[in-house]
Amino acid sequence: xxxxxxxxxxxxxxxxxxxxxxxxxxxxxxxxxxxxxxxxxxxxxxxxxxxxxxxxxxxxxxxxxxxxxxxxxxxxxxxxxxxxxxxxxxxxxxxxxxxxxxxxxxxxxx
Amino acid sequence: xxxxxxxxxxxxxxxxxxxxxxxxxxxxxxxxxxxxxxxxxxxxxxxxxxxxxxxxxxxxxxxxxxxxxxxxxxxxxxxxxxxxxxxxxxxxxxxxxxxxxxxxxxxxxxxxx
Numbered sequence: 001x002x003x004x005x006x007x008x009x010x011x012x013x014x015x016x017x018x019x020x021x022x023x024x025x026x027x028x029x030x031x032x033x034x035x036x037x038x039x040x041x042x043x044x045x046x047x048x049x050x051x052x053x054x055x056x057x058x059x060x061x062x063x064x065x066x067x068x069x070x071x072x073x074x075x076x077x078x079x080x081x082x083x084x085x086x087x088x089x090x091x092x093x094x095x096x097x098x099x100x101x102x103x104x105x106x107x108x109x110x
Numbered sequence: 111x112x113x114x115x116x117x118x119x120x121x122x123x124x125x126x127x128x129x130x131x132x133x134x135x136x137x138x139x140x141x142x143x144x145x146x147x148x149x150x151x152x153x154x155x156x157x158x159x160x161x162x163x164x165x166x167x168x169x170x171x172x173x174x175x176x177x178x179x180x181x182x183x184x185x186x187x188x189x190x191x192x193x194x195x196x197x198x199x200x201x202x203x204x205x206x207x208x209x210x211x212x213x214x215x216x217x218x219x220x221x222x223x
Contacts, residue, residue: 002154035209037155045155050210088155090209097169099145099157099209 003028004089006102013110017077020105022089024070028100032092034072036065039086039104048087049074076107084109112136112212119204119217126196126221132189132206132214140164140184145209146191148202149216158204159191174200196221 005023012018022034036049047056049065052072064075072091076083089102118130130146146158159170159180168180179192189206196219203216 037213044205044213044215045207046213047209047211056211090155090157098160098171099147101147101155101157104154 002103003093003096003100004091004102006087006089006105008103009106009108011108011110012076012079014079014081016079017075018079018107019076020074020087020089020107022072022074022102024072024091024100026070027095028070028091028093029067029072030070031094034065034067035090036072036074037088037090039088041085045088079109081109083107112208114206114208114212114214116204116206116214116217119219121220121222122196123223124196124198124221127192127194128196128219130191130193130204130206130217130219134187134189134206137208137211139182139187142208142211144182144189145207146180146189147205147207147209147213148200148219149205150199150202153202156202161189193219198222 033051037045038048039045052067053065062078066073086104088104093100113135115133122128145160148158161168161180165182177195181190198221201221203218205216206214
């Protein structure tokens with residue numbers, strides 16, 4: 001069981017807006033920034049968002065991140081077929097003295 | 111462009127040892143905390159260990175504490191993971207990562223008799 005809670009699956013049609021949630025506690029999301037990772041089938045994870053809402057160069061602005069209290073969200077607008085992937089959230093955890101991950105959300109583009 | 115390239119994975123028997131390496135380029139390696147994260151077949155991501163920029167602080171997941179040792183050589187821009195007393199449940203792809211910047215392609219460790 002993961003420390004951060006994500007829905008196991010999400011779906012949308014091309015062009016739609018989809019949101020993936022990530023719930024934690026005061027020792028992680030509540031006091032630390034959140035990162036998001038995209039893992040395309042058969043490949044290594046890639047940094048999609050860091051420090052809650054910062055996009056690395058090359059990540060389209062269709063992707064956005066936000067945080068409120070002990071929860072965070074990743075929003076994908078203008079959904080495209082190539083967005084079909086697993087998405088993970090992560091944050092440092094003060095009580096564990098290390099990083100914690102969500103269980104991952106499998107996004108399907110219908 | 112940041113590149114992280116892992117090596118050293120393979121098949122090992124339970125109780126055996128393995129040393130993973132990660133060669134970094136495209137970033138000022140000595141300025142960043144570095145991490146190892148693993149992914150068991152068909153499972154999610156699990157943080158394994160991290161190490162401070164100068165190697166003075168190291169942290170481990172409970173599942174590997176006392177068996178794995180993380181280290182780095184800033185002169186060689188390299189990160190290491192010494193894995194001892196390996197168990198079947200350590201079977202996974204191991205990634206070298208600067209969690210806000212980049213991930214390597216991973217190296218597969220299989221623990222089986």
